[in-house]
Amino acid sequence: MLVSVKQISQARDAGFGPGTVGKTCPARDGRPATHLPGTIAGNPPGPRRSPAAHPGPGTAGRPTHRPGQGRIGVVPELPEVESLAIFLRERAVGQIIDWAASATFAVLKTYQPDLSVLTGREITGAARHGKFLDLVIMPVAGVPVASGPAGELHLITHLARAGWLRWRDDLPDKPPRPDKSPLAFRLRLEGGSGFDLTEAGTRKRLAVYLVEDPAQVPGIASLGPDPLADSFTAETLAGLLAGRRTQIKGVLRDQKIIAGIGNAYSDEVLHAAKMSPFKLAASLTPDEVAGLYTAMRSSLKEAVARSAGLAAGELKAEKKAGLRVHGRAGEPCPVCGDTVREVSFADSALQYCPTCQTGGKPLADRRMSRLLK
Ligand SMILES: [Zn+2]
Numbered sequence: 584m585l586v587s588v589k590q591i592s593q594a595r596d597a598g599f600g601p602g603t604v605g606k607t608c609p610a611r612d613g614r615p616a617t618h619l620p621g622t623i624a625g626n627p628p629g630p631r632r633s634p635a636a637h638p639g640p641g642t643a644g645r646p647t648h649r650p651g652q653g654r655i656g657v658v659p660e661l662p663e664v665e666s667l668a669i670f671l672r673e674r675a676v677g678q679i680i681d682w683a684a685s686a687t688f689a690v691l692k693t694y695q696p697d698l699s700v701l702t703g704r705e706i707t708g709a710a711r712h713g714k715f716l717d718l719v720i721m722p723v724a725g726v727p728v729a730s731g732p733a734g735e736l737h738l739i740t741h742l743a744r745a746g747w748l749r750w751r752d753d754l755p756d757k758p759p760r761p762d763k764s765p766l767a768f769r770l771r772l773e774g775g776s777g778f779d780l781t782e783a784g785t786r787k788r789l790a791v792y793l794v795e796d797p798a799q800v801p802g803i804a805s806l807g808p809d810p811l812a813d814s815f816t817a818e819t820l821a822g823l824l825a826g827r828r829t830q831i832k833g834v835l836r837d838q839k840i841i842a843g844i845g846n847a848y849s850d851e852v853l854h855a856a857k858m859s860p861f862k863l864a865a866s867l868t869p870d871e872v873a874g875l876y877t878a879m880r881s882s883l884k885e886a887v888a889r890s891a892g893l894a895a896g897e898l899k900a901e902k903k904a905g906l907r908v909h910g911r912a913g914e915p916c917p918v919c920g921d922t923v924r925e926v927s928f929a930d931s932a933l934q935y936c937p938t939c940q941t942g943g944k945p946l947a948d949r950r951m952s953r954l955l956k
Pocket of ligand 1: 916920940
């Protein structure tokens with residue numbers, strides 16, 4: 584059965600767009616959970632980085648008066664989604680779905696099959712494709728399906744910039760209402776546990792897809808290779824960068840080139856690689872590509888390892904604590920002690936350490952220069 588995709592509201596996310604290459608998610612072993620409280624309180628909608636909170640002229644590239652940590656927008660990227668997949672493998676796999684419902688029509692991006700077909704089916708796996716979370720769902724063996732496809736289904740979520748998964752051992756037995764609450768989607772399991780998908784802020788971009796094949800989701804079909812896959816080598820990276828006359832920061836964030844890295848981890852990877860975010864991808868020497876590869880793998884693996892065993896509600900705080908330069912303009916670089924600086928764009932900002940990454944020279948911040956004229 585073909586699935587019609589209603590709309591791709593996340594078009595601004597580089598991961599979305601038409602594509603033809605289907606990707607499969609690399610299977611990765613989750614570490615044994617060390618901390619799984621009986622009741623996991625999800626984070627309340629956290630402070631979201633709104634344009635109003637964006638630093639104005641005068642803060643870019645110099646110490647800010649506000650502590651940087653408060654300004655880190657915790658946008659789920661590869662390590663957080665990987666951790667959510669590991670978490671769901673431990674909590675949801677093997678359980679039967681009672682029902683699933685979305686709060687508004689806009690959350691669900693697919694028409695067919697309907698969410699009602701999920702009732703009575705079993706969650707058999709949880710995977711990640713880039714920044715997409717994938718619940719694998721199968722009919723229970725020996726039980727004929729009441730409606731919908733008889734084979735495998737995938738309930739796929741993209742949390743966008745302000746979405747989150749909140750697990751509850753005692754989930755209310757009523758569907759979410761289309762009101763102003765951050766609750767966007769609810770999936771209840773037989774026995775009463777389950778999860779809510781929440782989204783803070785007014786720009787609702789969280790997306791849920793119910794498909795028979797993950798490649799039916801356009802943002803997944805167009806994903807580049809996964810940087811944590813065993814098959815992703817330094818040569819893979821060299822091939823992806825060759826000939827690209829674009830800045831390395833943008834290349835790392837482009838989901839069609841490399842899957843799963845966003846604004847925060849691209850800052851972290853470049854800091855670990857001691858590389859300017861503005862360096863042209865095509866200009867990297869083989870040694871620089873090798874250094875970038877090592878930095879990318881270690882930064883992402885460390886982030887996944889740090890959050891292994893944490894409950895879904897604790898991942899945001901873990902991400903904030905683990906970042907070295909992202910969102911930390913004005914704070915000392917943990918490596919050299921120089922002041923972390925920032926370059927602002929219309930709806931985002933990057934942070935870097937001049938001593939570690941740009942030979943001590945601050946990068947031009949066009950936005951600031953324009954505003955100061
Ligand atoms: Zn430094």
